[in-house]
Amino acid sequence: MAPRQPLTRERILDAALALASTEGLxxxxxxxxxxxxxxxxxxxYNHVANKTDILDGIVDRVFTGIVRADPGLPWPERVRATALGMYRALRRHPVVPMALVTxxxxxTSLRALHPLDDLFGAFYEAGLDDDGVRQAFGAVQSLIYGSILLSTTGFIGDTGQAAPREQLDPYVHRLDPDKLPHFSRILPTLAAEDTESDFIRRLDVVIAGLPALK
Known part of the structure; x- marks a missing residue:
């Protein structure tokens, strides 16, 4: 019989992330x-204090895994790279944004906070003042978390899937095109969403609008 693996904080966090991903918070x-x-x-309890400590540890590990943008890039590219890195990391583990927004x-660790600091630095380089940075951060955060919510089952379950066609079928069959012409027109396109490419396109729109916050 193979010897039992020793219990460590890393093993606990791995198991907790897997459990939360299937069972929810x-x-x-x-x-x-x-x-x-x-x-x-x-x-x-020899390795973690409580459930909050476990959730903090899970979030910390996911944020630590975000690849930092090259500091030599122009600020729009750094915002794009950092936001996309956050989006990809959180989308792989949608229970993490749920823990954050609730x-x-x-x-809390220095490494985990680096991506956020990188965003703030890029915003300041764009010429924004403190309030402009706050607004810019809110816009990017809203896009990241909103996109994940819309492309997953309430922050848990399968990731990376657009709303299935069957969710739109009731509208397709019940809508009167004469009364709701624009809604009827857009329905087929809603079903054809490509989550990451759509996120990137929307992110570029947000980035292009950031100088207006000066």
């Missing part, structure tokens, strides 16, 4: 996590 508990790892719940976790 409410389905992540110390008891369930311990069962997944084949240990008693009390054994977890204030159940926050990235």
């Amino acid at each position: 409410d389905g992540l508990s110390m008891r369930k996590l311990a069962k997944t790892l084949g240990v008693e719940a009390m054994a977890l 204030d159940q976790a926050n990235p």
Whole structure:
């Protein structure tokens, strides 16, 4: 029989991320996590303080994995690279943005906060003042989190899938084109969404508009 792997914080965080990805944040508990790892719940407390510590650890790891933009790039390209890196990382683990937007976790380590600092630096280089940076950050954050929400099942479940055609079928069959001509016209296009390429296109629109915040 192969020896049991020692329990470590890294193993706990890996298992917690996998469990939360399938069960959601409410389905992540110390008891369930311990069962997944084949240990008693009390054994977890030698490595993590509580569920909040676990969620902070998960978020921290995901943010730490975001590749930083080349600081030598012009500011629009740094915003684009950083935002796209955040989008890709969070979209792979949509339970993480759910933990963030519900204030159940926050990235705290220096490495995890680097991408955010990079964004702020690019905004300042664009000539924005403090309030302009705040507005720019809000616009980019809204695009990232909104895009993930719209392309996943409420921040959990399968990632990267546009709304299935069957969700639009009731509208297709029930709408009266004479009464809602524009809605009827756009429906086929809504079903043809390409999530990442659409995100990039929308991000470029946001970036182009940032100088207006000066």
